[in-house]
Amino acid sequence: QKEVEQNSGPLSVPEGAIASLNCTYSDRGSQSFFWYRQYSGKSPELIMFIYSNGDKEDGRFTAQLNKASQYVSLLIRDSQPSDSATYLCAVNPPGGSYIPTFGRGTSLIVHP
């Protein structure tokens, strides 16, 4: 059973702080990892993907992958109220499958 676990939150951070969102996965050997942002009533939007161990930075967002510990994180620096949304972690299993398993998502609230 492939599992992707996320704390449902809500995670509440003040404006300007660093928000740290975590995701663990059960399928060792998974190759591709994605973070999606979903505003209330809207569809998910891809914001980051990472394939290799280590950090990947894109603007205020940093994805961190640790395959040995089977977790992937998303850091949002200088959090803004507009970052308030649900963040979905998705993991593609090994073997070249393009069908991801999604976590339940973490709700982030950035308060002024």
Added chain:
Amino acid sequence: ETGVTQTPRHLVMGMTNKKSLKCEQHLGHNAMYWYKQSAKKPLELMFVYSLEERVENNSVPSRFSPECPNSSHLFLHLHTLQPEDSALYLCASSHGQGSYEQYFGPGTRLTVT
């Protein structure tokens, strides 16, 4: 048109009606997906098509019937739905090989009365 489009955006139907949801992707992708998202629940994968062939069917009731006439278009035919089928129905597409990130359409908000 760019990205992934879905029509209609909102749909209200009675339990005896028949309707269809349409999805079109303009990204040159090979794989297309239907997801259901109910209030306060995670995404539920319903169907996956790769190169117009169904590769996944996640125990979805037969009142939902997918159709993929070509790699750019995906339909979800609905008949004799139940009130618990009210949800946001999302279409997504991906390359299917090599890069797996999915791009979602705006969704169809379905209400079954």
